[in-house]
Amino acid sequence: MPKKKTSPTVPLIETQSLTKSYFSEELETPVLHGIDLTISEEEFVSIMGPSGSGKSTLMHILGFLDQPTTGKYLFRGEPTRTMTDDELAAIRATRVSFVFQAFNLLPRTTVLDNVMLPLLYHPTIPASERVERSMNAIKSVDLEDRALYYTNQLSGGQQQRVAIARALVTSPDVIFADEPTGNLDSKSGNQVMEVLQDLHDEGGRTIILVTHEQSTAAHAKRIIHLLDGNVSSDTKQFTQINAKKNNNLKK
Amino acid sequence: MHINDTVQASYKAVTAHRMRSVLTMLGIIIGVGSVVLLVSVGRSFERYVLDQVESFSSHLIEIYPTGFEKFGRSLDSLSFSDYEAVTQLSTVESVAPVIFVTEKVVYGTEEISPMVFGTTNKFFANYSLNLEQGRLLNESDIKGARSVAVLGYQAAIDLFGDRDPLGERIRVGKRFYTVVGTMETIGSALLQDLDTPVYVPFTTAKAQTGQKYLSYMTMKASIDDDNLVVADITSLLRQRHGIENIDNDYDKDDFRARSASQATEIVGSVGLGLTIFIGLIGGISLIVGGIGIMNIMLVSVTERTREIGLRKALGATRQDILRQFLIEAVALTMIGGVIGIVGGASLGALIAAVASKFVGTVPFVLSIPALLAAALMALATGLIFGIFPARKAASLSPMEAIRWEG
Incomplete structure (x- = not known):
């Protein structure tokens, strides 16, 4: 197991008393009740909890898809509450990326075009580098021979790997994976987890994995348990599952 | 993006x-x-x-009488002296008077009811009508009030079919006319009525009908602006007919002068x-x-x-x-x-x-x-x-x- 590198003085992600409530016709439904979290660069963290625990809501806030109701969210020490829609869009374009449970690839579109999609919205990466960067990302998930296939011609596991390539292509600070194995059989799920572990162990990527399954969560190095909108535990004391070993066993 | x-x-x-x-x-x-x-x-x-x-009527101007017909009599406001006076205008040329002969035309067993124009040879030029064979009406036909006729293209076919009409005698009402010419077709579906008339000398038509007035007049403007010519004619005829009409209300006139370009407008x-x-x-x-x-x-x-x-x-x-x-x-x-x-x-x-x-x-x-x-x-x-x-x-x-x- 590779040793954790030097911890930066400013954490990548820091929340202080973060709350989130949904409002419908005067009715307030609190989902998060004051979350205090710190996640550093190059961590591989699982956010785990049963449905309704607020884990997805927390991921949306941390991924700049949603804003907290109260509390602070500091990204690299920068407060994010006052950011405009366009600033949030710019952060999503450059700093974070997502792997979704339902893959969310564009149908009738090639693997290459799908992976290239985030680069269209990237403010600084020049258009001339798009294909090369995308091909590199596709190679890193072992799908270079499928680059010109339409995504609907691929298996679920392959589609999720395309989605991971798409998440890699902008070299973001953090990758959010929301139930990435939820729509996959155990074998494909395992392969996807192997890719994610490789990205962290060998690529040094920061990954935040959101799941309700202990067996999936245990692929990370740290598990944050959420229950009813509160952090119920935050631990590194567990046996990490090695996806590569599992894959080899299954073969 | x-x-x-x-x-x-x-x-x-x-x-x-x-x-x-x-x-x-x-x-x-x-x-x-x-x-x-x-x-x-x-x-x-x-x-x-x-x-x-436009192909047949560039600068064409027509004057015709207006008003109500009185007990079966045709409108009689355009006199021969009006015709003489209009001829004197410097803005018009090729003035042709017209008297309609409302009679049937007969050859052998064929009988048709065409428009019979009593007119002069200027009429043909005004409407760009071309001769097919024989000759048009000439000066001596008019002077001598000869009984000669020129047939429109369709009239010739209706009366004679394939036969040669030249030199044949046709009857218009009670009077016999010798056919001296036939016209080319206009060649247009829109204007095919122009192929049907029979043309006889103005003087002969006047003698046959005993008519003391003109059915209408046709002429060409000799200057570019047709509207100016129409105005010229209108003021001349109002003066001659003693009509005061400063508001230019055509209902007060007993005639109307109109250019073909007005029609196209x-x-x-x-x-x-x-x-x-x-x-x-x-x-x-x-x-x-x-x-x-x-x-x-x-x-x-x-x-x-x-x-x-x-x-x-x-x-x-x-x-x-x-x-x-x-x-x-x-x-x-x-x-x-x-x-x-x-x-x-x-x-x-x-x-x-x-x-x-x-x-x-x-x-x-x-x-x-x-x-x-x-x-x-x-x-x-x-x-x-x-x-x-x-x-x-x-x-x-x-x-x-x-x-x-x-």
């Missing part, structure tokens, strides 16, 4: 759903196509009518009215087409909610999404507009070509202003009816959009 990328994304969306795109465009294609088709066909036929009228103004009317109908169909576009775009926004959410999650701004959907709507309407223009114009050209086979040359007139207006309307339709769905798409929350199950 760079505009090129936006255009490409829109292009991909349009081509990825070909069937839907074509159906969406159909309203615009039909709207634009029908405007272009109807306006071009209208303009072509207007041009056709004007060409026909009437055709033109009717054509313009028709064009505006057609344009309005086309405009309505474009609005209907636009609502269709809006409808499909709204469906498309709903259907692609997850895609929009994804694009936003990947960093697309409101602007990016707004532009993408707007460009998509405009692309649909513009492609539809181009297809409509090409289709409408082609169909118009085809109709003109087919019509030419039956009624003589119908020139195909492609109205450029109508084309531009149709293209602009298509563009405006895309913008107006695209903005609402595009705004809806742009304002979707990325988090809700990406979780949307539809």
Whole structure:
């Protein structure tokens, strides 16, 4: 197991008393009740909890898809509450990326075009580098021979790997994976987890994995348990599952 | 997002759903196509009518009596001395008097009821009528009030069929005339009535009918401005007839002078009215087409909610999404507009070509202003009816959009 590198003085992600409530016709439904979290660069963290625990809501806030109701969210020490829609869009374009449970690839579109999609919205990466960067990302998930296939011609596991390539292509600070194995059989799920572990162990990527399954969560190095909108535990004391070993066993 | 990328994304969306795109465009294609088709066909036929009228009537002016007929008597306000006076005007030339002989024309067992014009040889020049064989009426026919006749093309066929009419004697009422010439056909379906008359000398017609007044007069303007000549004639005849008419109310006159170009102006103004009317109908169909576009775009926004959410999650701004959907709507309407223009114009050209086979040359007139207006309307339709769905798409929350199950 590779040793954790030097911890930066400013954490990548820091929340202080973060709350989130949904409002419908005067009715307030609190989902998060004051979350205090710190996640550093190059961590591989699982956010785990049963449905309704607020884990997805927390991921949306941390991924700049949603804003907290109260509390602070500091990204690299920068407060994010006052950011405009366009600033949030710019952060999503450059700093974070997502792997979704339902893959969310564009149908009738090639693997290459799908992976290239985030680069269209990237403010600084020049258009001339798009294909090369995308091909590199596709190679890193072992799908270079499928680059010109339409995504609907691929298996679920392959589609999720395309989605991971798409998440890699902008070299973001953090990758959010929301139930990435939820729509996959155990074998494909395992392969996807192997890719994610490789990205962290060998690529040094920061990954935040959101799941309700202990067996999936245990692929990370740290598990944050959420229950009813509160952090119920935050631990590194567990046996990490090695996806590569599992894959080899299954073969 | 760079505009090129936006255009490409829109292009991909349009081509990825070909069937839907074509159906969406159909309203615009039909709207634009029908405007272009109807306006071009209208303009072509207007041009056709004007060409026909102008070909035989450049600078043609006619004077005819007006008012109520009195107990079966014809209108008698145009006198022979009026004719003499009009001839003296410096602004007119080639004045031809006309007396109608309302009698049947008989040859052997054939009997027809044509217009019988008692006139002079100037008449033929005024209407650009050409001789086919024999001769026209000449000065000595007029002076001697000879009983000679020239047959219009159709009159010659109706009376003589394949036989040679020259030198034959026909009967007009109780009087016999010798046929000295026949006319060429006008060769126009629109003006085929000009082929049917029989022409006899003015003096002979006057003697036969005993008529003391003219049925009408025809002449050419000798200056360019026909309206000036008409005004000249009108004031001369008002003076001669003792009519005071400072407000130029034609109902007070007992005659009317009119140029053929005035007639063509009437055709033109009717054509313009028709064009505006057609344009309005086309405009309505474009609005209907636009609502269709809006409808499909709204469906498309709903259907692609997850895609929009994804694009936003990947960093697309409101602007990016707004532009993408707007460009998509405009692309649909513009492609539809181009297809409509090409289709409408082609169909118009085809109709003109087919019509030419039956009624003589119908020139195909492609109205450029109508084309531009149709293209602009298509563009405006895309913008107006695209903005609402595009705004809806742009304002979707990325988090809700990406979780949307539809």
